[in-house]
Amino acid sequence: MKLTILGCYSATPRAFTNPTSQVLDIRGNLFLIDCGEGTQVQLRRFKVKFSRIKNIFISHLHGDHFYGLIGLISTFRLLGREAPLHIYGPKGIQEAIELLLKLGNSYGGYELIFHELTNKSSELIYEDDKVTVHTIPLEHRVYTNGFLFKEKLGERKLDINAVLNYDIEQCYYRNIKLGKDVPNKAGKVIANNLLSLDPEPPKSYAFCSDTAYTEKIVPIITNASVLYHESTFLEEHEHLCQKTKHSTAKQAATIAKQARVGKLILGHYSTRYDNIECFKKEAQTVFSDVYLADDGKEFNFS
Amino acid sequence: MKLTILGCYSATPRAFTNPTSQVLDIRGNLFLIDCGEGTQVQLRRFKVKFSRIKNIFISHLHGDHFYGLIGLISTFRLLGREAPLHIYGPKGIQEAIELLLKLGNSYGGYELIFHELTNKSSELIYEDDKVTVHTIPLEHRVYTNGFLFKEKLGERKLDINAVLNYDIEQCYYRNIKLGKDVPNKAGKVIANNLLSLDPEPPKSYAFCSDTAYTEKIVPIITNASVLYHESTFLEEHEHLCQKTKHSTAKQAATIAKQARVGKLILGHYSTRYDNIECFKKEAQTVFSDVYLADDGKEFNFS
Numbered sequence: 001m002k003l004t005i006l007g008c009y010s011a012t013p014r015a016f017t018n019p020t021s022q023v024l025d026i027r028g029n030l031f032l033i034d035c036g037e038g039t040q041v042q043l044r045r046f047k048v049k050f051s052r053i054k055n056i057f058i059s060h061l062h063g064d065h066f067y068g069l070i071g072l073i074s075t076f077r078l079l080g081r082e083a084p085l086h087i088y089g090p091k092g093i094q095e096a097i098e099l100l101l102k103l104g105n106s107y108g109g110y111e112l113i114f115h116e117l118t119n120k121s122s123e124l125i126y127e128d129d130k131v132t133v134h135t136i137p138l139e140h141r142v143y144t145n146g147f148l149f150k151e152k153l154g155e156r157k158l159d160i161n162a163v164l165n166y167d168i169e170q171c172y173y174r175n176i177k178l179g180k181d182v183p184n185k186a187g188k189v190i191a192n193n194l195l196s197l198d199p200e201p202p203k204s205y206a207f208c209s210d211t212a213y214t215e216k217i218v219p220i221i222t223n224a225s226v227l228y229h230e231s232t233f234l235e236e237h238e239h240l241c242q243k244t245k246h247s248t249a250k251q252a253a254t255i256a257k258q259a260r261v262g263k264l265i266l267g268h269y270s271t272r273y274d275n276i277e278c279f280k281k282e283a284q285t286v287f288s289d290v291y292l293a294d295d296g297k298e299f300n301f302s
Numbered sequence: 303m304k305l306t307i308l309g310c311y312s313a314t315p316r317a318f319t320n321p322t323s324q325v326l327d328i329r330g331n332l333f334l335i336d337c338g339e340g341t342q343v344q345l346r347r348f349k350v351k352f353s354r355i356k357n358i359f360i361s362h363l364h365g366d367h368f369y370g371l372i373g374l375i376s377t378f379r380l381l382g383r384e385a386p387l388h389i390y391g392p393k394g395i396q397e398a399i400e401l402l403l404k405l406g407n408s409y410g411g412y413e414l415i416f417h418e419l420t421n422k423s424s425e426l427i428y429e430d431d432k433v434t435v436h437t438i439p440l441e442h443r444v445y446t447n448g449f450l451f452k453e454k455l456g457e458r459k460l461d462i463n464a465v466l467n468y469d470i471e472q473c474y475y476r477n478i479k480l481g482k483d484v485p486n487k488a489g490k491v492i493a494n495n496l497l498s499l500d501p502e503p504p505k506s507y508a509f510c511s512d513t514a515y516t517e518k519i520v521p522i523i524t525n526a527s528v529l530y531h532e533s534t535f536l537e538e539h540e541h542l543c544q545k546t547k548h549s550t551a552k553q554a555a556t557i558a559k560q561a562r563v564g565k566l567i568l569g570h571y572s573t574r575y576d577n578i579e580c581f582k583k584e585a586q587t588v589f590s591d592v593y594l595a596d597d598g599k600e601f602n603f604s
Contacts, residue, residue, distance in 0.1 A: 011380055012342065012373075012376075012377040012380055012381075013340075013342060013343050013373070014343065014346055015343055015346045015347045037339060037340065037342075037343075037370070037373040038315075038339065038340050038343065040314065040315060040339070041315050041316065041317055041339075041340065044316055044317045045317045060406075061402075061405040061406045062406045062408070063372065063373055063376040063377075063402075063406060063408065066406070067369075067372055067373045067376070067402075068339070070365065070369055071314075071315070071339040071365055071369045074314075074365040074369070075314040075365075078313055078314055079314075090405075092401075092405040093405075095401065096398075096401055096402055096405055099394075099397065099398055099401060100363075100365075100369075100398055103363040103392075103394045103395075103398055103444075104362075104363045104364045104365060104368070104444065105443060105444050106364070106365065141407060142405075142406065142407050
């Protein structure tokens with residue numbers, strides 16, 4: 001898994017910071033998460049092969065997470081896209097996008113498939129042979145979901161030295177990867193664990209923005225390899241969290257600790273702070289493995 | 303009048319070019335013309351005091367002229383705007399903006415006043431004590447208007463030397479600027495033309511994008527001080543104009559010549575061309591006073 005931060009600042013786009021959008025690359029399959037204004041430019045700037053995006057997940061319909069979507073959809077059409085595009089987001093997203101396309105008489109070219117979300121409990125919304133995506137219901141001023149991306153356990157790895165030593169024909173390699181015992185050339189059945197190695201442990205990524213501090217998400221994201229949790233404010237402005245339904249860096253770290261995640265990435269910083277290092281410092285008083293999102297930054301989950 | 307080009311390239315925003323948006327400053331009053339995605343960032347980048355924008359004119363509802371509007375409206379609210387904002391644009395614009403605001407639960411703070419346009423003939427859509435704005439019906443794939451901004455004739459200028467020589471009391475200065483004859487201290491009436499100078503000739507600016515070549519606009523824009531006319535293509539691609547309803551640089555220059563405008567500014571370049579100088583060269587075969595719009599460029603109409 002590789003995560004590229006296209007934008008991670010709250011509220012309004014500025015000359016040198018961008019609103020929320022991320023690309024998650026899971027074994028070559030690109031998932032776009034949120035799409036603030038200017039996302040299509042950030043995709044170009046960071047040379048993301050964005051024709052490979054097949055699924056877009058929108059957490060909520062505030063502008064800084066959503067107003068870049070119509071432009072991206074429109075650009076896909078202008079670039080001659082033919083592959084269907086799946087969009088997952090709160091109820092209303094389809095009406096909005098279709099109205100804008102209708103007004104510009106800009107339909108067609110490729111199929112848009114909307115998956116509107118209304119459930120207030122976590123649910124499976126996407127599955128292929130490598131990945132599942134579940135919603136993470138969040139607490140914000142409007143209906144909002146985070147998203148939990150989980151790799152499936154991969155195939156077993158061929159232990160090529162063992163396979164040669166045991167004199168196994170090549171036509172059995174596929175079955176070995178699938179965990180089956182196979183015969184050698186002499187017809188003797190060899191146990192799979194002698195011929196293969198455990199697959200890489202599957203990774204998972206939990207995206208949680210925007211949200212007030214809520215422990216309800218802990219069971220859903222427990223043991224995630226990486227958690228992105230919004231930290232709009234520092235503790236000194238915790239009083240603003242109640243009204244705006246955002247979190248402090250310390251609250252994000254508290255969730256990370258309770259959920260025993262591998263790493264915590266902070267983002268969605270209020271633009272009132274000049275130096276985002278203070279978010280990391282505050283979070284590390286609670287949880288040690290903290291990273292700061294920033295526009296253009298890449299994270300490889302190893 | 304001062305025109306600031308925020309973006310002037312056609313179709314999709316790119317890392318270093320922006321879709322259409324312009325700010326026209328008429329004696330300190332800022333008019334925003336079109337609002338492609340990223341316009342609010344361009345306003346910040348070029349340090350336009352955008353709280354002073356009271357009127358926004360949208361030519362048509364294609365993304366590269368319109369998709370930045372909702373973000374700007376939203377940002378105004380986040381910045382605490384209280385002044386009403388007037389939006390002039392094709393029918394449907396109100397429904398689209400209001401739906402997006404409703405979905406984000408982002409109403410309020412200031413009043414949005416929509417002026418939806420449906421007329422296929424030129425009409426007066428804005429007037430204050432200094433400026434009028436008329437529509438310029440254009441020929442494009444969807445309902446589209448250009449906009450003609452005309453300064454009103456200003457007050458006459460006090461000829462201060464003459465006023466002192468004729469021994470006029472200060473309380474009459476206002477009447478002199480209004481064109482009236484006034485008495486001197488001895489009670490003799492002095493003709494206004496002896497005390498005042500002609501005001502600056504009023505300027506006008508015609509914005510015409512997007513449009514196929516159409517001579518129907520010539521009577522509306524005749525003698526405009528400055529014409530901005532789209533030139534999406536060069537003559538070598540004129541065959542593309544028919545389907546896309548765009549113009550070549552040469553066609554733009556032909557309109558400028560027929561309308562006897564003062565200057566021609568070209569823009570809305572297709573991104574297929576590496577060097578925009580070729581647009582100027584082509585236009586100058588027909589009309590001499592040609593300028594190239596470019597993102598961030600300012601034009602002072604003197």
